[in-house]
Each structure stands twice: as C-alpha cells, then as structure tokens.
Amino acid sequence: MALIPAFxxxxxxxxxxITCRRKSIYQMLVHLALLSTLNSSGQQHLYTFPxxxxxxxxxxxxxxxxxxxxxxxxxxxxSEIEGGGGVVPPAEFKKLCDERSIAIPxxxxxxxxxxxSPDSVADRARVLGSRYVxxxxxxxxxxxxxxxxxxxxxxxFNNMGEKLAARGLVFCYHAHGYEFQPYAGGTLxxxxxxxxxxxxxxxxxxxxxxRFGGGDPVSLLRKYGKRWKLMHLKDMRRGIPTDxxxxxxxxxxxxxxxxxxxxxxxxxxxxxxxITHYFIEDESDVVDKQVPQSIQYLKKL
Numbered sequence: 001m002a003l004i005p006a007f008x009x010x011x012x013x014x015x016x017x018i019t020c021r022r023k024s025i026y027q028m029l030v031h032l033a034l035l036s037t038l039n040s041s042g043q044q045h046l047y048t049f050p051x052x053x054x055x056x057x058x059x060x061x062x063x064x065x066x067x068x069x070x071x072x073x074x075x076x077x078x079s080e081i082e083g084g085g086g087v088v089p090p091a092e093f094k095k096l097c098d099e100r101s102i103a104i105p106x107x108x109x110x111x112x113x114x115x116x117s118p119d120s121v122a123d124r125a126r127v128l129g130s131r132y133v134x135x136x137x138x139x140x141x142x143x144x145x146x147x148x149x150x151x152x153x154x155x156x157f158n159n160m161g162e163k164l165a166a167r168g169l170v171f172c173y174h175a176h177g178y179e180f181q182p183y184a185g186g187t188l189x190x191x192x193x194x195x196x197x198x199x200x201x202x203x204x205x206x207x208x209x210x211r212f213g214g215g216d217p218v219s220l221l222r223k224y225g226k227r228w229k230l231m232h233l234k235d236m237r238r239g240i241p242t243d244x245x246x247x248x249x250x251x252x253x254x255x256x257x258x259x260x261x262x263x264x265x266x267x268x269x270x271x272x273x274x275i276t277h278y279f280i281e282d283e284s285d286v287v288d289k290q291v292p293q294s295i296q297y298l299k300k301l
Contacts, residue, residue, distance in 0.1 A: 049076070051298055052105070054232060054281035055083025057291065062086050067096055074100040076295060082106040082134075082230070082279045090127040105277050106132035106172070106204075106230055111139055111153075114160045114171075122167040132230060132277070133164055134204050136174040143245045145178040150188040154195040161200030172229050174204040176246035177213025189215070193224055204230035206281070207266055208253070212242045217261070221269040231270055232281045233294075235259030250283035255293035264301055 053073055055062065061069040066088045073081060080103050085093030097104055107130040109121040114135055125133050135157075140149040153173075161171035173196075179189035193203070205228050207217045221228060236259045237252045256263055270278070280298075282290050 049078050049295060049299075050278075051078070051233065052080030052082060052277060052279045053078045053291075054279040055081055055085070057280065057282045057287055059086075062088075066093065070096050070100050070102060074102055076291065079103060080105055080277065080279070082277075083108055084124075084128065090124050094128050104128045104130050106130055106134055106279075108134050108136060111135050111137060111156070115156060118160055118163040119167075122164055122169055125164075125169055126167065130169070132170045132172050132202075132204075134172040134174050134230065135160075137176060137246075138173075138179075140178070142247065143178070143243065145181050145188060145244070147183060147188065147191070150179070150183075150191045151195070154192055157192075157201045158197050161197065161202075165200050170202055170229060171200060172202045172204040174206055174230075174232070175210060175213075176206070177209035177211075177215075178244050178246040180213035180215055181244055187215075189213075189220075193227060198227060202229040203227050204232065205270075205275075206232035206234065207261055207263075208232070208234040208236050208281075209246060211236055211261055212248060213244055213246065214242065217266045218269045221266070221273050225273045228270070228273055228275055229277070231266075231275050231278045233263070233267075233278055233298075234281045234283075235261050235263065235294075250285065253282050253284040253290070255282075255290045255297065256280070257294075257297035263297075267301070 053076075058069050058073065061072070063086060066085045079101060081097065082105070084090060084104075084107055085096070088096070094104065107125050107128050109124075114121055114133075121133060138145070138149055138153045140146070157171065157173060164171045173192065175189055179192060180187045183191055203224070205217060205220070210217050210220060233256060235254050235256045237254050238260045240248065240252050242248075267278070280291065280294055282294065284290055
C-alpha cells in the first residue's frame with residue numbers, strides 16, 4: 001500500500017486540479033487498454049482476467065473521470081476491484097461498476113473510522129456489495145511499532161470484526177511489514193494472529209510489504225493458512241534497502257515477474273489455502289506501462 005494510509009483504502013481522495021499532465025496519464029491508460037483488447041483482426045475483444053485490481057493503482061485518473069477510469073479497468077480485462085471511487089458516492093460507484101460488470105468484493109476503511117463508526121463502514125460496504133472490509137494501517141510511531149500497539153490493535157480488531165460479522169461482513173487486516181518487529185521468539189505479526197479471534201479477524205497479504213518487512217509470503221501462507229482471505233499482487237525492485245517502517249518509494253514497485261518476489265510459488269500456495277480474490281496493485285507513477293506488463297506476465301503463468 002501507499003505511503004499515506006488513507007490512500008490505501010481509496011475511500012478518500014484529494015481532488016487536484018485537472019492538469020495537462022494528469023489528462024495525459026489518463027489518455028495513455030485508455031489508449032493502452034484499448035490496444036490490449038484488440039484482436040489481430042482489429043475487432044474489440046473483451047477478455048475476463050482472473051485477477052482484480054486495487055483502486056489505488058488508478059488514484060490519478062479516478063478524480064478526473066471515474067466512469068472512464070472504470071472503462072479502462074474493464075477494457076484491461078478486470079472484473080473485480082478492491083476499494084471505492086474516492087469522492088464518488090458509494091451507490092453511484094456501485095452503479096458504475098455494475099454497468100461494466102465489475103464486482104467490488106472488498107473495500108477499505110481506516111482504523112480510526114472503524115473505531116468511531118463501524119456501522120457507517122458496514123453500511124458503505126453493503127451498498128458497494130462488498131463482503132470484505134480491510135484495514136491497512138495501525139496507528140503508531142513510524143518505525144517503532146511495539147507490543148502495546150499490537151495489543152491494542154488485537155483488542156480493537158476483535159471488536160471491529162465482531163461488529164462487522166454481525167452485519168454479514170468479514171474484517172481483514174492488511175499487514176504492512178512493520179509488524180515484523182521481533183517478539184517472544186517470533187514477531188508482532190505472529191502476536192496479531194495469535195491474539196485475534198479467527199471468527200472475527202482475517203488477514204490480507206500484500207506480498208510486497210510482507211517481503212519488505214523481512215517475511216516470506218510462502219512460509220506465512222503455510223503457517224496461517226485460511227486466516228489469509230485476500231492478496232495484493234505486486235513486485236519489488238531488486239536490491240532496494242528494506243526496513244520495518246512499512247514505507248518506501250512508490251517507484252520501488254515494478255511489473256510482476258521482474259522483481260525479487262517468486263510470484264508463481266506465492267500464487268500456488270495462496271490457491272492451496274483457499275484465497276480467491278487477488279488484486280494487482282501498482283503504486284508507481286508509470287502504471288500505464290507497468291499494469292499491462294503485469295497482466296501479460298500473469299496470463300502466461
């Protein structure tokens with residue numbers, strides 16, 4: 001996920017003035033999407049890609065035109081999206097997605113919003129047609145996630161999850177890499193798994209951030225199995241420094257299959273534990289080039 005946690009869930013977007021550069025980015029996205037849906041005879045051919053996309057990937061184009069951005073997403077072959085439409089009201093965003101046969105199985109909410117108003121979060125998720133609600137960031141001092149942070153989060157997650165479960169929803173915590181602080185022969189991520197109720201708390205694996213924090217996605221899939229419900233697919237530039245902040249330059253996102261993560265092994269293990277929703281996420285400034293490359297890579301697996 002991104003450097004600014006609120007953006008991770010893509011429920012609130014800072015709407016910037018529409019500049020020529022941002023128009024250009026959007027136009028390139030549309031152009032590439034159209035090219036990817038033309039067969040050799042020049043006829044439009046919409047395929048359905050078995051992976052979804054995280055809305056944050058298109059954070060620069062959604063504020064310009066949500067409908068056309070969804071056209072791009074659908075023309076690329078995606079039939080699932082995680083997140084929301086930013087400033088677009090949930091009911092309107094759901095309608096736009098329905099018109100394009102795009103499902104919204106998962107949406108997001110901030111930790112603070114889930115504490116303050118879980119019913120409002122549930123209402124929004126139900127309007128979007130989402131089953132999962134994910135939270136991507138636990139408030140803490142950057143680089144200093146500690147046992148007290150984890151203890152409070154586990155308690156809050158159990159409460160949040162129980163309230164959402166009563167509304168027919170599944171709460172997922174999106175691990176972000178800073179949870180790999182050592183604790184009791186393991187890590188604080190282990191603590192979160194061990195001190196949250198499986199009936200109410202599940203997890204989303206972002207394979208980039210798991211690796212960035214020093215974890216191994218395949219081993220963690222094997223260790224916690226069906227506690228993992230969702231996955232973000234993204235790859236990490238080779239040779240970059242890593243740490244326990246959960247923060248790095250978005251330019252360290254690279255097309256799937258070109259970085260340091262073993263994507264085939266991860267997807268294979270994820271299928272074994274029952275993950276059914278995978279979302280490509282790309283935080284770079286060159287999604288117009290990288291997302292099509294990631295799609296082509298996954299289609300060849």
